[in-house]
Amino acid sequence: MTLSCFELGERMLTVEEAREAVLALAEGPLPAEAVALAAAHGRVLAEAVVSPIDVPQRTNAAMDGIALAWPQAAPAEGFLRVAEIHAGHAAALTLGPGECAGITTGAPLPAGADSVIMREQLAEEEGADGRRRVRVERPERVRRGQNVRRAGEDIPRGSLALAAGTRLGAAELGLLASLGCAEAAVRRRPRVALFSTGDEVTAPGDELPEAGIFDANRFSLMALAAEQGAEVIDLGILPDSRVAIGEALARAAEEADLVITSGGVSVGDADHTRAALAEQGELGFWKIAIRPGRPLACGRLGPRGTPFLGLPGNPVAAMVTFLQFAAPLLARLQGREPTAAPRLVAVAEHELGSRTGRVDYLRGVYRSDAEGRLRVAGTGAQGSGILSSMAQANCLIEITAERAAVAAGEAVTIHPLFRFP
Known part of the structure; x- marks a missing residue:
C-alpha cells in the first residue's frame, strides 16, 4: 500500500515512510520526447533500445598484421601474401590454404580466414619465385581465432542494447551512436521551481545587512537539481510574507513539475510557507526521525496538483533532505527506478556520536587503506548550519535509528556524494 502524505498527520515518520510518501506525489513519469544524440547527455531513455544491426557489423581484425586460416602446423616456407585489406573496404577474396592477406585494425576478415597474427610476430621475405612470403615467429604461441572480433559479439542484431530508464552518460551515448541512432526517445526534463524564503536571506553580491545571511541554499539546491537531471526555474528570494509566498507558489505550480522551497516550514511565528501552501493546495506536514532535517513539508499545489517539498532552512539540512527525498522523486518523474542513494560499508576511524530513535547523516570522508578496506572519518563539527x-x-x-553511537573500528553505512574529480 502506498503511503500518502495527506494521511500521515503529525506523527514522527521514519525516513523510509517519508520517502515512500514523497514518491507517491508522482503519478507517473513525464512525457517522452525525441532528442538529438548530441543533446541527450544526462537524459533518461523513455523506451528500450533494440539493436538494428550486429555490433560489430562484420567479423574484423583486432590489430594490424595478417589474416589467414591457421593450419595444424605452420609451413616452413611461410604463407604466401596475396592481398592487402584496409579498414572501410570490403574483403572481396577468398584465401586458400597457405595464403594470407595483410590486414589493418578494423578491416573485415576475408573468406577463408579465421585468425589474425600481429605485425610484431611476422618476418617477411621474397621467395625464389619473386612473390612475398610471411613467416610467423614463435608459431607455438598462436591460437586459432586470435585477434578477431566476431560479428555481433558486442551486441547481436535484435538484442536489448539499453533498457528504458537508463540515464545516458558518455558510454551510453557512444553505444547509441555505434548502432546508428541519430536521436533518442527520452523523458522530458523535470522542471523544478525553487526559491528561498526569509527576510534575513540576502542574495550574493548584495550588501549584507547586519542581521542578514547570504543565500547559500538556493545555489546548493539548484546544483543538486541539475545533477539529478532537472531543468531549474530560479524564483529567487521571497520575504517572510504569506501573500508573497502564496503568489509565488501559485505561479510556480503552473510552470513546474516540482516546487521546492527552503526555510519557513517549522512551527515558528514567521514560518509562512506552510500557511501559504494550505491556501494554494493541500498540505501534508510531518516530522521525520532524521538529523539533520526533521521539519519538512509535503503537498500539492494548484489545479494540476503540482508536487511541493518545503525543505528546512539550515544549509546542510536542506541538502541532506534533498538527497534523501527530492532526488528519488526526480528519478521517478524521469522514469528511473527511485532507489535509495548508493551505499557502501566502511570502518569508522573514530567514534561517531548519534542518538537512538532517529537516523543520523553525518558528513564524512572515506578512503581506501593499504589493504583495500574502506575507512571513514567525520569532517568535524556536524551542526546543520x-x-x-x-x-x-x-x-x-x-x-541507523537503533544505534546510539558507532565505536572506532565498527562498520557503518556510507552514501558516496557526487564530486568533481
Missing part, C-alpha cells in the same frame, strides 16, 4: 562540512565531505555516514 555548518556548510563547510558538506564541502569537505565525499560521503554521508548513515547511523
